[in-house]
Amino acid sequence: MHRERLTDDIFVFTSERYVQVTATVIFTQKGVVVFDTLPFPEETRQMADFIRRSGRGPVRYLILSHSHADHVYGAYLFPEAEIIAHRRCYDLLMRYGQKGLEEARRAEPELTEVTLRFPALWTETDAALRMGNKTIQLYYSPGHTPDLIGAYIQEERTLLASDTMMPVPYVADGDPLQLIDSLHALRQYQAEHLVQGHGDILLRGEIQTHIAANIAYLEKLVEVISHAVEEGTPLERLLRIPPEEFGVSRIALEGLAPQIHQANLLAYYEQSKQHKRKRK
Ligand SMILES: [Zn+2]
Incomplete structure (x- = not known):
């Protein structure tokens, strides 16, 4: 797992074990917000330890961007956090989550200790989470999957795009036309940083170029x-x-x-x- 400091209050964790999936920690004056987790317990545990050592906890909210296993399997390691997701994420986890986890455990015994957690707070429209000195806008961003939400941290001009942005778009569980619309929607943010669901963090000038390339694809x-x-x-x-x-x-x-x-x-x-x- 690789940790990168984006600003004083935002840290991005990138898995070294599973296709460079990312998860983000946001420190606020009123506790911590985590956006997504990493698939293997070992790596998410390092995130949780980092937060504990910072003394800036507790983790108040965990936002799950969508129901795909690689983003949600670490949720049980933040038992104190309330989970926020799109209502469809809740539905998909309820319907397919347990079966998927059982299959995954057979292939990766490390996942035996994982238990699924379900979102308690749902969004269906765009919403804002105000936590101390941070405003986290949640926006619906379907296309990669029908349940995906992203987050924009206003004060830090940081866009957590989840799998709406990847080095190559992935739409096998989604809809390319919807993803094109969602990519266009990312352009309205004047983001300084864009955290992709997988792969490198994009900075300022790169952001528009990469969005354009994914739309063209x-x-x-x-x-x-x-x-x-x-x-x-x-x-x-x-x-x-x-x-x-x-x-x-x-x-x-x-x-x-x-x-x-x-x-x-x-x-x-x-x-x-x-x-x-x-x-x-
Ligand atoms: Zn995904």
Whole structure:
């Protein structure tokens, strides 16, 4: 796990064990807010220890950006915190959480000690959390998944975008068109820092460039697949197009970017085929 200080009050933790997933600690005059956790107990425990040593606790709130395992499995290590998420995150965790955890435990015995925690506070519209000297705006940001929320810390001009921003967009559980809208919405913030759900922290000038690149990727994905489905092009032929033609770097995210791209192709191809069938 790697820790980075963004400002005096904001620290970002990046997993060294699972595709550079990030979690953020926000210190306020009225206690601590944590945004997402890390998947393995060992790494989230280091976050909790860091907060304890700072003497600036307790952790009042834990915001879960969405229900994906890699962001929520550490929640039980902040038992004193109330959990905030989108209502759909609650629904998804209730429906699929336990089954997913049991499967994950079989592959990773370390996860045996993990127990799921469910959000007690739900947002459905945009909301603001005022904690001492910090204003944390929560905004709905669907596309990667239908339950995703991000946070903007006004005083620090810091955007916690979660998986709305990744080195390569991931939409296999979501909707690329919705993600395009959510990416456009990120542009209105005059952020100094953008914390992606996975990968490096983006600074000022880089932010707009990376958002534009992700929008371009998704537009190309939608265009190529829509065309292929109209023409009846087989999926195999799409899978043979080199990822670079979509602007995907083979080395991004520890070399996983091409796999993510392939998952996007498969999922959106299936979705588009079903839409086409319904239209007939
Ligand atoms: Zn995710």
